Amino acid sequence: MTKKPVRRVLPEESLLPQTRRLLRRFGLQARKGLGQHFLIDEEVLKRIVASAELSAGDVVLEIGPGLGMLTGELASKARRVVAIELDNKLAAVLKKMLASFNNVAIVNADILDLDPAQLIPKQTGYKVVANLPYYIASAVLRHFLEASLKPKTMVVMVQKEVAEAIAAKPGRMSLLSVSVQFYGQPEIVDYVPAHCFYPPPEVDSAVLRIDLYPRPAVAVADEKGFFELVRAGFTASRKQIGNSLAQGLDMPKTEVLSLLAKANIISQRRAETLNLEEWGVLWRVFKAGK
Numbered sequence: 001m002t003k004k005p006v007r008r009v010l011p012e013e014s015l016l017p018q019t020r021r022l023l024r025r026f027g028l029q030a031r032k033g034l035g036q037h038f039l040i041d042e043e044v045l046k047r048i049v050a051s052a053e054l055s056a057g058d059v060v061l062e063i064g065p066g067l068g069m070l071t072g073e074l075a076s077k078a079r080r081v082v083a084i085e086l087d088n089k090l091a092a093v094l095k096k097m098l099a100s101f102n103n104v105a106i107v108n109a110d111i112l113d114l115d116p117a118q119l120i121p122k123q124t125g126y127k128v129v130a131n132l133p134y135y136i137a138s139a140v141l142r143h144f145l146e147a148s149l150k151p152k153t154m155v156v157m158v159q160k161e162v163a164e165a166i167a168a169k170p171g172r173m174s175l176l177s178v179s180v181q182f183y184g185q186p187e188i189v190d191y192v193p194a195h196c197f198y199p200p201p202e203v204d205s206a207v208l209r210i211d212l213y214p215r216p217a218v219a220v221a222d223e224k225g226f227f228e229l230v231r232a233g234f235t236a237s238r239k240q241i242g243n244s245l246a247q248g249l250d251m252p253k254t255e256v257l258s259l260l261a262k263a264n265i266i267s268q269r270r271a272e273t274l275n276l277e278e279w280g281v282l283w284r285v286f287k288a289g290k
Contacts, residue, residue, distance in 0.1 A: 022097075041192070051190075061151070084109060128151045154208075155208070158206060184210040191205070241274070244271055
């Protein structure tokens with residue numbers, strides 16, 4: 001059973017003075033447009049690193065390293081760290097600040113424009129660790145989950161509500177939770193209050209760990225078709241699955257009801273109550289019925 005995370009209180013001594021000093025030194029400021037909020041709680045940093053369970057042979061991709069506080073911690077544990085920073089000025093600063101680490105590479109780019117296989121040697125497993133900007137979190141997760149070279153583990157800081165949606169159980173499932181749990185097992189490691197960041201965001205965050213499966217949880221030959229079905233099922237929030245699928249797939253309701261019956265799924269149920277196995281059965285029935 002997953003241990004229920006406990007909300008933490010920021011310790012008296014934090015990274016806040018150091019963060020402010022570095023920003024002044026290099027003439028930087030948090031860019032709201034890039035969703036920059038610098039983590040200033042050393043205990044949270046340690047919790048993130050511990051959650052990644054790094055060994056001396058691990059390769060880590062860090063997304064959005066910011067001022068490099070987490071990067072240094074990762075570099076002290078892993079064989080190699082590749083840090084991807086979109087902000088040109090921050091990337092230049094990081095190269096100076098982390099110059100003493102011979103196992104750190106700073107890449108100034110948008111991670112969504114990069115194939116992980118370009119960054120990681122072939123046949124090399126890797127882990128992703130990131131304090132993700134809220135506005136890009138879902139896209140980054142999808143980018144790695146659908147990559148040809150997937151990570152073994154992801155430990156990411158995301159908005160609290162997003163983490164809870166991803167880790168949801170049947171009854172509270174969503175397109176997002178199905179999309180992530182199809183590829184791996186999510187677990188909320190810790191909740192992080194807004195005051196643990198500088199500047200503080202308007203919402204709380206959570207540290208989420210996703211352990212990817214060797215193969216998807218549902219055996220489907222056509223992942224695109226599978227997710228088209230799932231997306232259709234969530235077309236109309238809180239509607240019965242029969243109505244949602246008929247609307248989302250533009251199919252006659254009588255045909256949808258017949259296929260649901262073949263899958264042993266009651267048409268009055270809602271999409272959020274279905275588990276992954278049921279989505280798999282439903283997809284196979286719909287595919288056979290086309």
